[in-house]
Amino acid sequence: MKIFEKLIQRASLKALGDLADDENYLFVRKNYLFNDLSAEAFLFIMKRLVERRYNKEELIFKQDNLGICLFIVKKGKIEIYISVDSEQKIVYASVDEGGIFGEMSLVTASYRTATAKATDNDTILLTLSTFDLQALSDQFPKDGLRILKGITDTVSDNLIETTKNLRRVELENREMRERLSKYEK
Amino acid sequence: MKNNLFYRNLFVVIITIVTILVLYSSRALLAPVFSALIMAYILYPIILATSRIGIPRGLTISLIFFLILGGILYVGSTLIPAVKHEAAVLSNPEIYQVEAQSHLLNIGKDLSSQLEGFGLIKWEWKDEEILHSVSAWVAEQSTFLLKSLGGFAKETGQFLMIFFFVLVFALLDGDKCYRTTVQLIPNSVFEPGVYILKKTIDLLGHYLRGLVIENLILGVLCFAMLFALSFFSGLTFVLALVISLIIAITNVIRIIGPIIGAVIGVLLVLISSTDFVAIIGIIGVVIVIQVLDNVLILPLVMKEQVEIHPVFCVLGVLMGGIMAGVLGMIVAIPFIGSIKVIYRILAVEMKKFSMEPEPLAKTA
Numbered sequence: 364m365k366i367f368e369k370l371i372q373r374a375s376l377k378a379l380g381d382l383a384d385d386e387n388y389l390f391v392r393k394n395y396l397f398n399d400l401s402a403e404a405f406l407f408i409m410k411r412l413v414e415r416r417y418n419k420e421e422l423i424f425k426q427d428n429l430g431i432c433l434f435i436v437k438k439g440k441i442e443i444y445i446s447v448d449s450e451q452k453i454v455y456a457s458v459d460e461g462g463i464f465g466e467m468s469l470v471t472a473s474y475r476t477a478t479a480k481a482t483d484n485d486t487i488l489l490t491l492s493t494f495d496l497q498a499l500s501d502q503f504p505k506d507g508l509r510i511l512k513g514i515t516d517t518v519s520d521n522l523i524e525t526t527k528n529l530r531r532v533e534l535e536n537r538e539m540r541e542r543l544s545k546y547e548k
Numbered sequence: 549m550k551n552n553l554f555y556r557n558l559f560v561v562i563i564t565i566v567t568i569l570v571l572y573s574s575r576a577l578l579a580p581v582f583s584a585l586i587m588a589y590i591l592y593p594i595i596l597a598t599s600r601i602g603i604p605r606g607l608t609i610s611l612i613f614f615l616i617l618g619g620i621l622y623v624g625s626t627l628i629p630a631v632k633h634e635a636a637v638l639s640n641p642e643i644y645q646v647e648a649q650s651h652l653l654n655i656g657k658d659l660s661s662q663l664e665g666f667g668l669i670k671w672e673w674k675d676e677e678i679l680h681s682v683s684a685w686v687a688e689q690s691t692f693l694l695k696s697l698g699g700f701a702k703e704t705g706q707f708l709m710i711f712f713f714v715l716v717f718a719l720l721d722g723d724k725c726y727r728t729t730v731q732l733i734p735n736s737v738f739e740p741g742v743y744i745l746k747k748t749i750d751l752l753g754h755y756l757r758g759l760v761i762e763n764l765i766l767g768v769l770c771f772a773m774l775f776a777l778s779f780f781s782g783l784t785f786v787l788a789l790v791i792s793l794i795i796a797i798t799n800v801i802r803i804i805g806p807i808i809g810a811v812i813g814v815l816l817v818l819i820s821s822t823d824f825v826a827i828i829g830i831i832g833v834v835i836v837i838q839v840l841d842n843v844l845i846l847p848l849v850m851k852e853q854v855e856i857h858p859v860f861c862v863l864g865v866l867m868g869g870i871m872a873g874v875l876g877m878i879v880a881i882p883f884i885g886s887i888k889v890i891y892r893i894l895a896v897e898m899k900k901f902s903m904e905p906e907p908l909a910k911t912a
Contacts, residue, residue, distance in 0.1 A: 410723055413730050415738065424739055431743050490738075494746045502600065 387412065387489065390437060396463065396513040404499060404506030411495040415488045417481035423465075423488065426478045430468030432490045433514075434479070436460050439486025445477050457482070466514045469493050575871050576703075580710035582883070587711075588718035590756050595719050609719050613712065620708070623790065748890055755885045759800060762849045766837055767796030773833045782823035791816055795834060799841070800881060801865050810834040860884060 388409065391397055397408060414437070417423060424430060426446055434441075441458040455477070458464045464479060469491070500507025571578060591612060598608040718725065726749075733741030774788035791813040798809035813830045817823060861881060868880030 411727070413727060415735060417735055421735060423735075428739065429743065431739055492742050492746070494742075 385409070387414070387437070390461075391435070391489065394435060394461065394463070396466075396510055399509060400506045401503065404503040407499055407502065408491065408495070411498075412489045412491055415490055417486040417488065419481060419484045419486075421481050421486075423479040423481065424475050426475050428475050430465060430473060430475045431493045433466045433469050433492075434464050435489040435491075436462045436464075437487040437489055439481055439483035439488075441479055441486070441488075442482045443477050443479050452478075463517070466517055469496050470511065470514055470518070572871060575876075576706070577710065579871075579876060580707045581714050584711045584714035585718055586756065588715050588722065589753065590760055591719060592722050593757075595722065605720060609716055612719070613716065617712075619793075623793075626786075626790065744894070748886075751892075752886050758849050759881075759885075762841070762845055763796045763799050765845050765849070766799055766841055767792050769840065770795050770833060770837050773836065774830070777826065777829040777833065781826040781829055783817065783826045783829070787816060791830065795837065799837075804862070804865050806834055806838050 391409065391412065392405070397405060400408065412435075417439070423434060423441065424432075436458050438460060440460075441462075441464060442454055443456040443458065443464060444452045444454040446452050456464075465475075467473060468475070496507065496510060499510070594612070595605055595608055599605050726745075729745060730742055733745070771788060771792035774783060774792055775785065777783055778785060778788050794812050794816075795806070795809035798805040798812070801808065810831055813834070814827050817826045817830060861884075864880040864884045868876030868883070870876070
């Protein structure tokens with residue numbers, strides 16, 4: 364079995380060497396989700412990443428739709444917003460080159476909590492679907508776990524940030540209510 | 549509004565007719581391409597599994613290639629000399645030589661005497677004139693069949709060439725095929741597109757692999773029964789193996805397939821021996837296998853898979869036969885199964901995605 368493992372490793376390293384000229388190679392390798400993957404798992408990811416091009420104002424995904432893909436911004440800028448109603452939207456994040464968004468869909472097959480759209484012309488995104496991650500975890504469980512941990516860290520950071528924001532809004536609300544009651548008196 | 553609907557329906561009807569005509573006219577090319585893609589899809593897990601343990605894809609593909617080609621050559625080299633021998637024997641003007649060498653005529657005689665013994669007919673097939681006229685007719689048909697084999701061989705050669713070409717490339721570049729298809733999905737429906745594609749591939753995979761497993765079990769069962777039968781009849785080991793293989797393959801065509809399998813099996817026995825027990829045994833085995841398939845194997849293997857109504861099965865098989873001959877009949881059921889899978893996904897899964905355009909909103 365060791366001989367087979369060595370054969371796979373050698374073949375993967377050779378294939379990675381061939382990929383060194385690929386413009387996506389260094390870009391993806393630098394990303395925190397993929398930088399400590401094994402050669403075989405990284406090759407697996409590189410084979411499954413799909414490049415997409417978007418124009419300015421073009422939607423990438425919509426709020427309340429089923430999400431199944433993670434997106435890495437290779438070029439351009441993305442705006443993420445929540446539609447309050449048909450009249451109003453709240454922009455709560457923008458993602459620049461190298462950033463990742465939509466990662467929650469890789470962990471849970473959940474519905475999108477926000478809408479994402481391209482704000483630059485010729486925006487280039489790299490996508491990876493939850494099915495690719497499942498396939499990776501089946502074949503390379505340790506690497507699948509590494510990616511999942513990276514995503515969980517991001518989701519926890521976002522949750523901590525959201526909790527802080529919620530606390531701030533709650534405090535502001537309380538302050539406003541106190542001021543209002545003073546005025547009423 | 550009504551006018552619009554009329555033109556839209558007219559457009560759909562015209563497009564459907566044109567598509568059917570294009571498919572029909574290009575059936576010679578489509579049949580091997582489609583068969584190769586289905587075969588590649590069934591075999592792809594083997595390629596993945598072997599490449600995971602370090603065996604190069606090229607080596608596995610070469611092995612599969614030689615196994616399929618070897619099987620075809622073996623069946624061809626067994627059948628063609630037997631048919632040729634029968635045609636040569638039957639065209640002989642000397643009746644005693646025909647009687648001595650023809651398996652077909654001897655089985656006819658045996659059959660008539662057996663039926664007479666049971667009291668089902670009142671005459672025995674002895675008359676030389678009848679023998680002569682029947683042998684002349686069979687010889688004529690066999691000679692015609694052998695003459696037309698030239699054209700058939702050319703068509704088969706073309707078919708196999710395209711089939712193996714597509715099969716090898718589909719097995720080598722299976723990953724690239726998926727990635728290219730994903731890249732073709734428009735941005736506006738990217739996520740639903742990936743979801744539907746994956747679900748379709750999975751369901752289709754379950755259906756096709758279920759079909760293979762079902763027929764593999766049937767083939768093994770059939771071989772076990774025919775092998776047991778060979779101890780009580782003139783059936784040989786190789787013949788039992790070939791008949792089991794044919795019955796397993798033809799079983800893909802629902803309803804009609806088992807009958808075709810049984811007929812081919814009986815014919816194979818007829819050209820190689822004159823054993824009445826073997827013929828009855830084969831028919832019995834086919835009936836037992838069918839009962840086992842419908843009662844036990846099919847519900848177990850194809851549980852939660854696509855069920856196709858018998859009427860659609862028969863119509864599909866007939867249409868497949870008109871479009872692409874025997875191969876069309878074999879491919880018809882998996883093809884109908886795939887259409888049903890895609891329809892089910894489009895009708896059920898698409899509800900998870902909203903395709904309406906985003907309303908213009910003010911930024912807060």
